[in-house]
Amino acid sequence: MVSVADFESRLNTLDVSLFDAILSGTSEQDRLALLELQRAVREAFGEYVYLEIGSHLGGSIQPHLIDPRCQKIYSIDKRPAEQPDERGISFPYPNNSTQKMLKLLENISAADMHKIVAIDADASEIDPAQIDVAPQFCFIDGEHTNRAVISDFEFCYKICAPNSLIVFHDVNIVGEGVKAVLRSLQEKGIKHSAVHVGGVVFAIGLGDVELSNPEKLDPIPVAESEGTQGNWVLEPDPISLAAQMRHVFDNVEQAREKGLKGSNYVKNHLTWVQAAEKVQDRLYALQEKPIRREMNLNQHVSLGGTPEPVAEVGVAAAVFVWPNGGDTTLCNDQVQRFTPSASRTVVLEGEIWSQALNAQLSEITESYVAVLRDDVVVTEGWLSRLTDYLDAQTDVAVIVPRLPVGDRPQFVKTKYKSLKRELQRFGKRFVTQEPEELLDVESIQTACVIIRTDVLRLLGGFDGGFNTPGFWVDFVRRCLQMNQRVVCASNVFVHCEKVVVGDAEQKEKHAVDRLVAGDVLRAEGDPSGALACYKEALETKPNYLEAALIHSAVLLEEDRPEEAAHIFEALVEKHPDSSRLHNYYGRCLFMAGKRADGKVEFEKSIELDSEFGEAYSNLAVLLWEDGDLDEALDKMNRAAELSPQSPDVIFNIGMIYAQLGQGTMAIEMLQHYLTMSPNDLHAKTYLAVLLLENGAEQDGVAQLEDVLAVDPEHPEALRVLGDLQMAVDDADGGQSNG
Numbered sequence: 001m002v003s004v005a006d007f008e009s010r011l012n013t014l015d016v017s018l019f020d021a022i023l024s025g026t027s028e029q030d031r032l033a034l035l036e037l038q039r040a041v042r043e044a045f046g047e048y049v050y051l052e053i054g055s056h057l058g059g060s061i062q063p064h065l066i067d068p069r070c071q072k073i074y075s076i077d078k079r080p081a082e083q084p085d086e087r088g089i090s091f092p093y094p095n096n097s098t099q100k101m102l103k104l105l106e107n108i109s110a111a112d113m114h115k116i117v118a119i120d121a122d123a124s125e126i127d128p129a130q131i132d133v134a135p136q137f138c139f140i141d142g143e144h145t146n147r148a149v150i151s152d153f154e155f156c157y158k159i160c161a162p163n164s165l166i167v168f169h170d171v172n173i174v175g176e177g178v179k180a181v182l183r184s185l186q187e188k189g190i191k192h193s194a195v196h197v198g199g200v201v202f203a204i205g206l207g208d209v210e211l212s213n214p215e216k217l218d219p220i221p222v223a224e225s226e227g228t229q230g231n232w233v234l235e236p237d238p239i240s241l242a243a244q245m246r247h248v249f250d251n252v253e254q255a256r257e258k259g260l261k262g263s264n265y266v267k268n269h270l271t272w273v274q275a276a277e278k279v280q281d282r283l284y285a286l287q288e289k290p291i292r293r294e295m296n297l298n299q300h301v302s303l304g305g306t307p308e309p310v311a312e313v314g315v316a317a318a319v320f321v322w323p324n325g326g327d328t329t330l331c332n333d334q335v336q337r338f339t340p341s342a343s344r345t346v347v348l349e350g351e352i353w354s355q356a357l358n359a360q361l362s363e364i365t366e367s368y369v370a371v372l373r374d375d376v377v378v379t380e381g382w383l384s385r386l387t388d389y390l391d392a393q394t395d396v397a398v399i400v401p402r403l404p405v406g407d408r409p410q411f412v413k414t415k416y417k418s419l420k421r422e423l424q425r426f427g428k429r430f431v432t433q434e435p436e437e438l439l440d441v442e443s444i445q446t447a448c449v450i451i452r453t454d455v456l457r458l459l460g461g462f463d464g465g466f467n468t469p470g471f472w473v474d475f476v477r478r479c480l481q482m483n484q485r486v487v488c489a490s491n492v493f494v495h496c497e498k499v500v501v502g503d504a505e506q507k508e509k510h511a512v513d514r515l516v517a518g519d520v521l522r523a524e525g526d527p528s529g530a531l532a533c534y535k536e537a538l539e540t541k542p543n544y545l546e547a548a549l550i551h552s553a554v555l556l557e558e559d560r561p562e563e564a565a566h567i568f569e570a571l572v573e574k575h576p577d578s579s580r581l582h583n584y585y586g587r588c589l590f591m592a593g594k595r596a597d598g599k600v601e602f603e604k605s606i607e608l609d610s611e612f613g614e615a616y617s618n619l620a621v622l623l624w625e626d627g628d629l630d631e632a633l634d635k636m637n638r639a640a641e642l643s644p645q646s647p648d649v650i651f652n653i654g655m656i657y658a659q660l661g662q663g664t665m666a667i668e669m670l671q672h673y674l675t676m677s678p679n680d681l682h683a684k685t686y687l688a689v690l691l692l693e694n695g696a697e698q699d700g701v702a703q704l705e706d707v708l709a710v711d712p713e714h715p716e717a718l719r720v721l722g723d724l725q726m727a728v729d730d731a732d733g734g735q736s737n738g
Helices: 004-012 028-045 098-108 110-115 146-159 171-187 238-250 252-269 328-338 353-361 382-392 421-433 453-458 471-481 503-523 527-540 545-557 561-574 579-591 595-608 613-625 629-642 647-659 663-676 681-693 697-710 715-737
Strands: 048-053 070-076 116-119 137-140 164-169 192-198 201-206 317-322 342-347 368-373 396-402 438-440 448-452 485-493
Touching (some): 028 048, 028 201, 048 146, 070 110, 137 146, 146 164, 171 453, 317 328, 317 353, 382 396, 382 485, 396 471, 421 485, 471 503, 503 527, 503 545, 545 561, 545 579, 595 613, 613 629, 663 681, 681 715, 697 715
Parallel strands (some): 048 137
Antiparallel strands (some): 164 201, 368 448, 396 448
């Protein structure tokens, strides 16, 4: 048991070993931040009560359990078998029980276990009266979705002391949820302060709790899209990797000198993981596709680097009217008359819808954006009803009303003749006669569309490469791809005229359709069919950047880099100031064997955007393979600083350790990587090799068995297994000969 004096000394020096007894999903920087906050709470309140949502094994409870000033600990955890995550995958939590947590904590300090009140429930299901002593320190680390974070904060706000601290973990993943919390506090005029403390820990001080250290007031580090990534990776042949490790063992002195030099360099420069964090105590989902072989397909709107600053989002909605040959005066008059909830109405200017709307994006301060064609005539209460649905359903990105044109479920057969009184009477009856429900749709009529501003910004706006209203089809596709809902409100109606779709719009819609068809075929394991669809999409719309990115990614997967490079050559000529395009072009050239040209493109990408982590990582791999160790590690370090959660960077550093002969460090890095990409069979095979070559034969064979259980024909795993069998046979033969 830790003595009071020892605890006080360790807390005052922010000794992160206070977390060592129980495995915790926190980095060293996270632990420093949490200890700093614990110390601040003690100084502010003397004695305090701690509440935590999402305790798992109790790792973050440890320093509070042994803190004599902590009077009570509430541990709230629903204990699910698996946990949803904002990154689109569910993480299994095997044997996730309160009993297991309490047993681990009892081993630390049995005398303090009376402090703990464990509640096995979701915070939203708990009666606030169960929290009989208001906590001054709340820590939110439960379900890693924006919606759950908002709900957990609302619970904490109900039960916490007037002056208290509410802290969020993994804010890089749930940053949008935290931003929504901050906006809500600001809108309601609630006194608060906020600070990014360090690592991925963010704190909000309520009441008189002031968090005002300007050095710590960094932006919330929201994670980049975790779909498919764009870093190039080091992929040695597994048998070659084994041979390298054996060479190390056969040339011990030479390897020791090289390995110590390289290992020290890595440790000194890659402090972001403190020489590789331990693997966390949980199994991870196997359904996610391998990340490191695919390009980043989700950052296509902004071809350059740093986005333009945007205004803070507030309440209400802005209405944008697009002149399209309708009665603009009537449209505006009815909007003004029947839309009191609109903060403003703007008539757009310009020939291209998508670009005109994007030009407004940085100035939007409202929570919602409504876009109308000028042939639309609204009905009383239309906007407030639609935004009420959005307020209640936070997973809805786009909502549309019913219309007298198009297809079901949006289409409604109408009987009114006048666009004024008769239309309004029809609209009022419609509200009462139709059910209040949201109908999920995959395509929309675009005369009237309401969008959540946060989602619009998250997607980077609309694809400005679309010259017609076809951009709506692409926008809906991207929303659905991010698991955001697109819905039709069954009891809200507005009028619009039937509009003839021109050839140009038909072509752009067809290009999106072909892209979607290609994605389906790709997911079904038909790359040839997918490539044909992507090619058709590009032939139909040559400047369709998303199709170009995906097309080239699949070509690279199919070992056709020259064709992939050809696609980007044309795009780079058209967009010479795009850092991302230069990066992608460099990857294609690199894989095609044009290493010098690839290096030029990576360097150009960094020149255009010095904060672009992918380009640093890709350049580091090229330099490493060219034998420039110091320069490669400098670039990889920079990539790690810019993208500390990137699986590709973690994988690359693991391979660097392996090739330096640092087997233990390489194993830990690959294990850490596999917590992020658990179904990467290639990485599992490399891990098996490293385990076999570093004396963990049983674990290595188990890894190979895992790979072959998923893919019995996996060529690399079979080669390693064959090589292992030969080694066993040779050993047996040597013994029999002896």
